Amino acid sequence: MATYLVTGANRGIGLEYCRQLKERGDNAIAVCRSTSDELKDLGVQIETDIDLTSESSVAQLVKKLDDKSIDVLINNAGIVERVSLDDLDFDSIRRQFEVNAVAPLRLTKALLNNLKSGSKVIMMTSRMGSIDDNTSGGSYGYRMSKVALSMAGKSLSEDLKSKGIPVAILHPGLVKTRMTGFTDSGITTEESVKGLLARIDQLNMQNTGTFWHSNGEVLPW
Numbered sequence: 001m002a003t004y005l006v007t008g009a010n011r012g013i014g015l016e017y018c019r020q021l022k023e024r025g026d027n028a029i030a031v032c033r034s035t036s037d038e039l040k041d042l043g044v045q046i047e048t049d050i051d052l053t054s055e056s057s058v059a060q061l062v063k064k065l066d067d068k069s070i071d072v073l074i075n076n077a078g079i080v081e082r083v084s085l086d087d088l089d090f091d092s093i094r095r096q097f098e099v100n101a102v103a104p105l106r107l108t109k110a111l112l113n114n115l116k117s118g119s120k121v122i123m124m125t126s127r128m129g130s131i132d133d134n135t136s137g138g139s140y141g142y143r144m145s146k147v148a149l150s151m152a153g154k155s156l157s158e159d160l161k162s163k164g165i166p167v168a169i170l171h172p173g174l175v176k177t178r179m180t181g182f183t184d185s186g187i188t189t190e191e192s193v194k195g196l197l198a199r200i201d202q203l204n205m206q207n208t209g210t211f212w213h214s215n216g217e218v219l220p221w
């Protein structure tokens with residue numbers, strides 16, 4: 001039985017991570033700003049009132065966890081705000097950097113003492129943050145922040161090699177969640193998280209630093 005800490009756990013992909021982890025007998029520590037009925041119903045450990053963009057909020061979480069060992073840290077929380085060239089909103093771009101790129105790095109650093117050799121770190125990025133794959137432009141804040149997140153993940157994969165901690169940079173697929181307006185063309189959270197957990201299970205020191213689609217495809221940077 002391993003302990004997974006999942007951010008953005010009150011809904012969407014984070015909630016489904018907690019559901020499937022509980023189902024397979026692992027421990028989930030669900031971190032959120034505010035809980036939801038669906039999360040409460042799972043009966044997992046919930047750490048609420050945590051805004052990941054706030055230094056003091058993260059310090060409060062670290063204090064609550066004390067020296068609890070974390071086997072897998074899943075940096076899942078994220079936001080998307082549409083920013084086009086015709087309507088560049090720099091505050092929105094900065095906000096997306098704070099949540100999508102800075103916050104996961106801050107949390108990972110803050111929890112380093114809870115990770116040990118064999119623990120894993122996951123960055124939930126997006127294919128929208130693939131430079132090679134960008135043939136449609138737009139989405140300035142989201143795309144830029146996810147590239148930055150992927151780079152943080154890649155640097156962490158190098159820096160944490162000496163500690164024996166592998167890092168994966170994962171794209172969940174296009175998933176029916178609030179973030180995508182529950183798009184009909186998306187896959188279900190169940191299917192996405194099944195694939196994501198398979199990728200996390202296969203993550204090791206040999207393949208650390210890989211950018212994977214939940215379906216197992218290695219994605220171009």
Ligand SMILES: NC(=O)c1ccc[n+]([C@@H]2O[C@H](COP(=O)([O-])OP(=O)(O)OC[C@H]3O[C@@H](n4cnc5c(N)ncnc54)[C@H](OP(=O)(O)O)[C@@H]3O)[C@@H](O)[C@H]2O)c1
Pocket residue numbers: 007008009010011012013014032033034050051052053075076077078079099124125126127171172173174175176177178179180186
């Ligand atoms: N859905 C997709 O198709 C898709 C595709 C590619 C990548 N992703 C990535 O997958 C991850 C999960 O996405 P999702 O579709 O499940 O999104 P979602 O349903 O919109 O959920 C986002 C989660 O992030 C949390 N969050 C946002 N800002 C936060 C903050 N400042 N502090 C703490 N928590 C915060 C939200 O909490 P609140 O409820 O408090 O707002 C919510 O729990 C994201 O990183 C997203 O970029 C999703």
